[in-house]
Amino acid sequence: MAKPTKSPVDARKARKAKTGRRSPLASIALIAIGLVSTGGAYALFTTTASADTTAAHSQLVDDGSKLFAANCATCHGLNLQGTTAGPSLLGVGAASVEFQVATGRMPLAQSGPQAEEKPAQFTTEQIKALYTYVAARAPGPGIPDSSLLQGDGDASAGAELFRINCAMCHNVAGAGGALTEGKFAPALKGVSAQHIYEAMLTGPQNMPVFNNNNISPEDKANIITYLKYLDDTPSVGGLDLGNLGPVSEGLFIWIFGLGAIVAITVWLTAKSN
Template sequence: MNRLAARRRHPATLFVLILAMLLTLGTAYAVARPQGATASATASSAQDVEEGKKLFLANCASCHGLNAEGGPNAPTLAGVGAASVDFQVGTGRMPLAAPGVQAMRKDVQFTDEQIKQMAAYVASLGNGPAIPSEELTNGGGDAAKGGEIYRVNCAMCHNAVGAGGALTRGKFAPTLRGVEGKHIYEAMITGPQSMPVFSDANLSPEAKRDVITFLQHMDREENPGGFSLGALGPVPEGLLAWTLGIGLMILAAIWLGKKAA
């Protein structure tokens, strides 16, 4: 007992215990870290990173800083990952045309190769979500399960059929109709604009693939009821019914009035 007590009182005991705890936590994090958080820089060549840095300095550094450290009007890009760059630049949202409450989708300004190079550079700055594989974004999942997941997690903002909808303070949830599966997956793992991040702990990669499959099924589905009015729900339908109905009643009243005269 005396020897054990003496070891506990040894000056190096606390240091050894702290070191052991740090090693245990580091090992546990490395094992439990989601696959989507793996940096994609390892799959990129040094030349891609170098070319991506040149493109970044020419097109992005004015807002995000020379070292992507961020600025008054733009966040740091360290740790956002290749998926964030591929989504923002690949959908034309970046570079921004003008400051606003929300980045608008527009024509893409870079080639696929240039987007890949910029993504490689940003991925080299720190760990972040990687660009998903084609296997997860090609729509080979279960559309029925994807519909259930979508209605629980997405429909309140993006509309029941992915047509989009209004949010607060001038923001909006964009339409998901006709959006490439890769960009839908990237949005789920990076959380652009007002969208929350759906990590693998929230939605598994298979569940994300099911959601993409459901949306792609909606893109292919025809509307048996005729003109969908943008699939925006009862508001445009009611407006059309009132406008058309009242208009017909006014015309009928005028016709009856002239006939009576």
């Protein structure tokens, strides 16, 4: 008895069964499902992270608003508009607020020619809340990137920039100096890199503003490198006399040098008599 002949379709199905190959449409469907799943998971993750970041920022702004109203609004106004007792803070940016509050210059202890550094009155988190709130009200210079604060720039270039732009007030060795009307340029020894950068960026007190068009971020980093070099390197000439230059050196010679000469003269005269 003759066997029945298979149709072409049946033969094709039989070959697929033997080889175990999937249809091209199945592969495309699997790739599509994988892409959709990956994209959905990424979108969900980024949306959640963005929501968390937004919530944290809103909380900081809210906390900063309360701290500002309780501690700063008397002088600077509830809307940061300033009063006769204090300047406007609109547009000063996070960097200015962080510098003033973290160094204890603000809140101001008493009226005077300039605000002096003292222990900070707020915690790190409170300071962050304050500068986040002020920055949220109007744009301004932000907190410097940590990569610019490492002190690993060009100390020679920084020294030249410091001599040209800063030494006339702060002394070539960063020892500080007196200005007019009871004001002064503070010593820079031991000052944190962040506060040095923020001072250049915002120009607190009597200091001019060195924005990024005047001194680039890289050059600011070089100046910080030079000042940190001074902190870490002892005076190669021995006793530095406070790094105050010819005034202190002349006074030393006048008191001790001439004093020693006078003492020797008196001793020799007494011996001869």
